[in-house]
Amino acid sequence: MSSGDAASALRETRRPRKVPLSNPDRRREVLDAVLELLAEVGYERLTMDMVAQRARASKATLYQRWPSKARLAVAALEQHRPHVIDQDTGCLVEDLRHLLVSWLAGWTHLDRGLAIALMEGSRTDAELARLRRERLRRPLRQAARTMLARARQRGQIPDGVDADLLLEMPLSVVLMQVLIEGEQPDRALVDHIVDRALAPLLGTPPHEHDE
Amino acid sequence: MSSGDAASALRETRRPRKVPLSNPDRRREVLDAVLELLAEVGYERLTMDMVAQRARASKATLYQRWPSKARLAVAALEQHRPHVIDQDTGCLVEDLRHLLVSWLAGWTHLDRGLAIALMEGSRTDAELARLRRERLRRPLRQAARTMLARARQRGQIPDGVDADLLLEMPLSVVLMQVLIEGEQPDRALVDHIVDRALAPLLGTPPHEHDE
Amino acid sequence: MSSGDAASALRETRRPRKVPLSNPDRRREVLDAVLELLAEVGYERLTMDMVAQRARASKATLYQRWPSKARLAVAALEQHRPHVIDQDTGCLVEDLRHLLVSWLAGWTHLDRGLAIALMEGSRTDAELARLRRERLRRPLRQAARTMLARARQRGQIPDGVDADLLLEMPLSVVLMQVLIEGEQPDRALVDHIVDRALAPLLGTPPHEHDE
């Protein structure tokens, strides 16, 4: 009998527990459980028992691969990389809109909880603090770099304006909405910011966008 | 001299505490200890033992006044009201700068920790969730309302611009800087945002400011 | 204003707390509260706070008069004396019935709880142990003594029978019913025992009694 597709075997939540943590699919399965729980209850309230139960592993097994709760959380968050797509529309405002929307699209219901968990855990774990800094805004910023370079070349950035702030401002507004108000971010918020602040301030003519 | 000023008695850090919690100064002293600890370790890691120790009270005494850890935290945060000053300079950009700077001035080293503690605790306590929503941005927003109304009357808000976003954007940038990057916010950051984004975008001539 | 009838003043559950414990009515009021609580929650679960609240006194006041929880409970139970009436009907079986019924009549809903509380508290307090022994059966036994003497004189006690057991048996059955089964004892149970055991065994002709 060939062992077949390990991932699909795991998906059948049937008995055959026995897949070792050396198996990457099994490892991912465990880390996904951790992510879910971090998002649901936060870092402090996450217990190793919860993880063991949801991942159907024994705590001792978890400790075999990850030496502490903090390191397990770090491993889980390391694996969770948000993705952002930069697209060249020829217009700074539209490029910004695309960037923000693509970033939002990657936010699942997990991410709000994870962001808070990351802040919580950062107090006591340096690795988590590093992840917090790296993950929450850096991906978007990096993607934005080339986009803003294009805009500068096209002369779309007014004199005296720090281009980075053109991304920073809408991004921060969206993140705050999520973290503080606790609401799910959506495309409408991005459009509102773009259309009622960035576009008029940058002197870009109003854009027709679908939906 | 009679038994005299209770507050001054408290200041002498002599053993025989014994000042009752019915004394407002003593109560404030305890709540301040709670605020410090919330800022230091967060809500989940805050223990009643810590509070008792720092406030030099027994846990039983604390429970006599506040029926649970959550309610104690709420009481502490209730007492900690941020303050913001609106000043009419005749110029939207300068009014904004003043508002943000006065808001920042109210941030002590506590506030970053408290903001995170508030997010942490919100997961499990509805009162804390309410406080999170009320405290983190509402005070600034309300102060901003009249300021923005003035600017609109003066015709300083460009067509198509949602005036609220003119506050929301710099404010969010500062808050994110604090929460995500973990840095102390300072006047320089406010000035940077105002001078390198808002002013040029709003077409306001560069302003000379001290420091 | 004359202070009037202290007891009636107490009954009006209005403000005028202030009656000192030196007042016997006030003292009785407190001890009644203790009895109620003992019956409701037992000895161990009785707290001084409960007593203070129900009696509308401060704990410190209670401790002024009674030096400990155990002594307060003892005082309350001391004051609660069951009463039994012996009546001469000329017939042993009917005398017994009357005795048991009069004893039962004195049982309020309190007594079951008190009996258990007494056993609970007896483990740690010698005074309560003494009360347990004295109160639970002695009153009835003493009342029974003369009754049984009369029966002996009338020749109603068969040869070889220990007269004390003629009381002890039905009494124990009723007490067990209460303590173990947790049911309220009633006249029907007494009648059943008398009519379906004592009377036939003693050769007494069946008696007509109203229900």
Place this chain on the structure above:
Amino acid sequence: MSSGDAASALRETRRPRKVPLSNPDRRREVLDAVLELLAEVGYERLTMDMVAQRARASKATLYQRWPSKARLAVAALEQHRPHVIDQDTGCLVEDLRHLLVSWLAGWTHLDRGLAIALMEGSRTDAELARLRRERLRRPLRQAARTMLARARQRGQIPDGVDADLLLEMPLSVVLMQVLIEGEQPDRALVDHIVDRALAPLLGTPPHEHDE
């Protein structure tokens, strides 16, 4: 000899406990500790620390197997089943004597304390209340059923007598003696009741019994 008999390993009171609670002998050992403590201090005053200490286990270990103090007590009492032996001597009075004596023989020094603990705990725990009803008299009653049936067939039960009371009365007397007077029940008490009440009342000739 291999690692061998777990029970004998337990008997050597050496340090390295480590025998898991999955081992029935170890489990019984723990539950026996609970029974002892229940008998000694009652239900309310029983603490998990006491159990842990006497059973040489950690509290956390206890909680792994039993989810609460109440359930642990229930488990201990469930395991402690009184036993009664019915023997056919051809004579109702002697059958009764045997029944009561065999029941008494099963009473260890524990049972008085347990009976009280059961009444205490019943106030707050429904499971304990059930146990109280089931354990304290039911075993004896059931054993008595067939015995009384035999007696009825033999015509040994006088007209008008409720046979159940013939057991209930002596049984209650003994139980009350134990619970109220706090004395150890012994064979002499049973003999006294049988010889000085039941036998003469039932018209059975005096019986010679040893000791």
Place this chain on the structure above:
DNA sequence: TATGAATGAGCCTTCATTCAT
């Protein structure tokens, strides 16, 4: 005397981590 308030010593329960198989 009556009381508002304080407190040391627990109590039940949980958790991250480690053993032994």
Place this chain on the structure above:
DNA sequence: TATGAATGAAGGCTCATTCAT
């Protein structure tokens, strides 16, 4: 390697009792 089980060290909350007014 995976796991069932054990545990020291808290953590939130309560209680009998004592102060101070």
